[in-house]
Amino acid sequence: DGGITQSPKYLFRKEGQNVTLSCEQNLNHDAMYWYRQDPGQGLRLIYYSQIVNDFQKGDIAEGYSVSREKKESFPLTVTSAQKNPTAFYLCASSMGQGSTYEQYFGPGTRLTVT
Amino acid sequence: GEDVEQSLFLSVREGDSSVINCTYTDSSSTYLYWYKQEPGAGLQLLTYIFSNMDMKQDQRLTVLLNKKDKHLSLRIADTQTGDSAIYFCAERDDKIIFGKGTRLHILP
Numbered sequence: 354d355g356g357i358t359q360s361p362k363y364l365f366r367k368e369g370q371n372v373t374l375s376c377e378q379n380l381n382h383d384a385m386y387w388y389r390q391d392p393g394q395g396l397r398l399i400y401y402s403q404i405v406n407d408f409q410k411g412d413i414a415e416g417y418s419v420s421r422e423k424k425e426s427f428p429l430t431v432t433s434a435q436k437n438p439t440a441f442y443l444c445a446s447s448m449g450q451g452s453t454y455e456q457y458f459g460p461g462t463r464l465t466v467t
Numbered sequence: 468g469e470d471v472e473q474s475l476f477l478s479v480r481e482g483d484s485s486v487i488n489c490t491y492t493d494s495s496s497t498y499l500y501w502y503k504q505e506p507g508a509g510l511q512l513l514t515y516i517f518s519n520m521d522m523k524q525d526q527r528l529t530v531l532l533n534k535k536d537k538h539l540s541l542r543i544a545d546t547q548t549g550d551s552a553i554y555f556c557a558e559r560d561d562k563i564i565f566g567k568g569t570r571l572h573i574l575p
Contacts (some may be wrong), residue, residue: 356508393475395555395565396510455500456501456563458509 355373356380357459359444363458363465374429374462376444385427386445386456396443402427403449431464438466471566473556478568478572485543487569489556490539496558499532501541504568513554523573548573 357378366372378385384403388396398411402421406418416435421427431438443461447454471491479485488516491499502510508550516523516530516539523530527540553568 359509393567395471398562438556445510455498455512455515457512458502460509461507463507 357457358459359442359459359462362460362462364462365465366466368466369433370466371430371432372464372466374431374442374444374464376427376429376457376459378425378427378444378446378457380446380448380457381424382446383424383447383450384447384454385421385423386447387411387417387419387429388443388445389429390441390443390461399429399442408459431446431466438464440464471556471558471564473554473569475564475567476570476572477541478574479546480574481546481548483546485541485546485550485571487541487543487556487571489539489541489566490537491539491556491564493558493560493564494534494537495560498544498559499539500557500559500563501528501530501539502555502556502557502565504555506552510555537546543571546571546573 360375386398397413397420399417400419402408408421418430441463444459445456447456473489500515501513503513504510508555521532527544531540549574553570556566
């Protein structure tokens with residue numbers, strides 16, 4: 354089955370620790386995205402990547418970092434510099450970056466930092 | 468800047484039609500989308516409409532687009548308990564912009 358997997362589904366960390374969220378896709382999509390979702394809020398774009406070894410900041414990139422060493426993988430690191438890291442994180446992918454390409458979403462990772 | 472607005476809540480009786488409304492600001496949007504999010508899950512693309520269309524129907528779903536007023540609606544006919552979810556409207560030109568989502572609650 355083709356799709357996007359995110360692991361783990363729930364993640365707990367202590368304040369001050371970096372944590373990496375996994376996102377893998379086997380759809381052969383070129384573009385991948387990370388969004389943050391807070392209660393009562395829409396999705397906010399953190400980072401996106403259109404091609405391997407290249408990525409761009411989204412609207413709320415501060416305190417986050419990404420890498421894109423392989424086409425199928427786009428891990429997100431939430432650093433200790435992120436002031437409010439507790440949130441639901443969604444990864445998505447699309448065939449390309451252009452407007453004709455719809456985004457497919459993974460199941461999400463809920464991160465709780467205490 | 469670009470913005471997408473939706474009401475946050477909608478309650479509908481089982482069997483009635485649900486109509487979820489959305490307004491957007493970017494007149495150059497090429498595609499408009501409706502996504503569904505069930506509790507604790509990711510977003511699932513329900514349907515989309517190209518900006519040169521004014522209506523699209525897919526089984527129980529009807530999308531209406533009024534490009535002049537920048538208004539998009541999603542009608543769900545014969546609403547069922549499985550339709551209970553958050554529905555996101557999104558517009559796309561060079562990037563995709565999501566609304567905050569409308570939580571649809573089904574009354575028995």
